[in-house]
């Protein structure tokens with residue numbers, strides 16, 4: 001096994017951590033903005049396999065990252081289940097809402113998603129042919145809770161209030177949504193693996209707003225079911241889970257879910273995560289993405305700090321969350337060089 005990401009995921013401690021970056025294909029890159037303009041809009045870019053593969057490859061060409069992440073979005077799955085989805089420029093995603101049993105009953109089941117998502121699998125097939133042989137291809141989906149927060153509210157919300165309200169008022173419907181998404185996510189990720197994804201990552205961006213028993217039932221348990229079922233269908237498949245802002249909830253997440261790697265955000269320190277999370281397996285993270293905007297010596301110092309804190313166990317270097325559109329591509333270069341200079 002020569003790909004560094006796969007070695008880290010298998011539990012190996014490497015002299016230099018492999019590196020990639022959340023949202024590495026994105027608006028901070030001029031070549032991304034050009035291809036997106038060529039596609040017309042964001043969703044047309046996602047559903048155009050040639051152009052989606054092109055933007056996936058752009059950060060690989062520019063920085064030589066050790067992994068490429070499929071260019072798509074977590075909200076394509078609800079669209080494939082029958083929700084309406086559109087993006088309002090400057091504001092973000094909008095979806096038709098699901099707040100009643102009648103609206104839920106209009107959604108399709110897991111198997112029908114492939115009609116809509118076939119172009120995504122085609123992007124994966126193109127990438128598995130075109131990526132450099134040392135680069136690992138990561139497929140992904142949103143975790144059921146995070147996707148449900150958008151489906152219930154019809155948009156992004158600062159506190160996921162509408163989803164919490166539905167959970168309190170109609171738990172049976174809320175759980176039907178989580179279960180339907182769990183089933184569909186397994187089918188979606190499984191199809192990405194069949195098309196050539198070598199690793200899958202589950203993004204639970206809003207896991208931090210679930211507390212106590214809710215965290216166990218709606219973040220941990222779906223991640224466990226998805227991980228176990230994918231590994232049953234695809235023996236040896238490495239799985240990365242990202243219960244963002246889980247705090248203490250990160251502790252024990254490897255064992256409880258069976259995931260190979262837990263990605264940590266930057267609301268915890270790398271020293272804390274090394275002691276409490278990396279003890280159980282590979283971790284990914286966790287430089288604050290604001291350093292990609294501000295740069296300078298603080299970027300170098302904090303990058304070295306993250307590398308050092310995780311140097312005694314398996315680690316994949318990444319940001320704590322996605323890079324933002326106002327980031328300077330030169331700062332990304334400085335981060336990559338700083339991580340690799342230790343080699």
Ligand code: 1CP
Nearest residue numbers: 022023024025026042069071072073074092156203205322
């Ligand atoms: O205008 C543009 O070009 C669109 C910006 C954009 C991009 C580049 C969106 C809209 N999605 C994406 C791609 C994307 N989204 C990827 C591709 C691979 C890569 O990382 O390079 C991935 C993995 C995602 C995942 C995603 N989408 C998440 C989970 C990760 C995270 O950042 O927390 C979430 C929450 C979304 C929803 C979404 N899609 C886009 C936006 C602006 C949002 C957030 C909306 C909100 O909460 O208000």
